[in-house]
Amino acid sequence: SQQGEEDPQALSIQEGENATMNCSYKTSINNLQWYRQNSGRGLVHLILIRSNEREKHSGRLRVTLDTSKKSSSLLITASRAADTASYFCATEKAGANSKLTFGKGITLSVRP
Amino acid sequence: EAGVTQSPTHLIKTRGQQVTLRCSPISGHTSVYWYQQALGLGLQFLLWYDEGEERNRGNFPPRFSGRQFPNYSSELNVNALELEDSALYLCASNRGPTGGNQPQHFGDGTRLSIL
Structure with missing residues (x-):
């Protein structure tokens, strides 16, 4: 079963605009991670936020985590056509079982 | 450093056959994970x-199995293939449970098609 659920399922924006994607999950977690997948390829790790962290930045990416609401958001600022991809949130549940549980993903299209 | 490598990239099989997929983790990584997409x-x-x-x-049913070798590479075996096994099989690696909170690094996957 899916732990995370992303919202929206699809997003289409103009180059230069910001893209915000949301993820909700159900259980206690060690960390939450965001990944990007270009069509038919493997996943690329974007950012990991631990359960005791509230916000994290990496370049044009900003991730927030609200453990009380069991939700996270990924913000991509000043989007580029190359950001077009599917984005997944994944959670590592509390306890050291290390497996990731993924949401179904968000398809982001950035129009040039 | 070399990333996670998977082979083959594509595979076509028929129902009832068996398949073996292979994965080499990043050097220094002891954990290997397999996912089906x-x-x-x-x-x-x-x-x-x-x-x-x-x-x-x-x-997953027991016909999905695997193993990890002393060099930390891994195989995924799927027996008695069914049409619903058609998928992208992704392998990932990291330093394992002693490494604390860490990401998993993915290969590009093996695309398995069952006819």
């Missing part, structure tokens, strides 16, 4: 190996 079902966790042992298993 089937159309409409998202990414589903299959298996986790660390230091040669199976550590966790997803909700």
Whole structure:
């Protein structure tokens, strides 16, 4: 079963605009991670936020985590056509079982 | 450093056949994870190996199995293939449970098509 659920399922924006994607999950977690997948390829790790962290930045990416609401958001600022991809949130549940549980993903299209 | 490598990249099989997929982790990584990405079902966790042992298993039938070798590379075996096994099989690696909070690094996957 899916732990995370992303919202929206699809997003289409103009180059230069910001893209915000949301993820909700159900259980206690060690960390939450965001990944990007270009069509038919493997996943690329974007950012990991631990359960005791509230916000994290990496370049044009900003991730927030609200453990009380069991939700996270990924913000991509000043989007580029190359950001077009599917984005997944994944959670590592509390306890050291290390497996990731993924949401179904968000398809982001950035129009040039 | 070289990333996670998987072979083959594509595979076509027929129902009832058996298949073996291979994965080489990043140097220094002891844990290997296998995921299935089937159309409409998202990414589903299959298996986790660390230091040669199976550590966790997803909700898949026993015809999905695997192993990890002393050099930390891994194989995923699927017996008695069914049409629904058509999917992208992804392998990932990291430094394992002693490494604390860390990402998993993915290969580009093996696309398996069952006819």
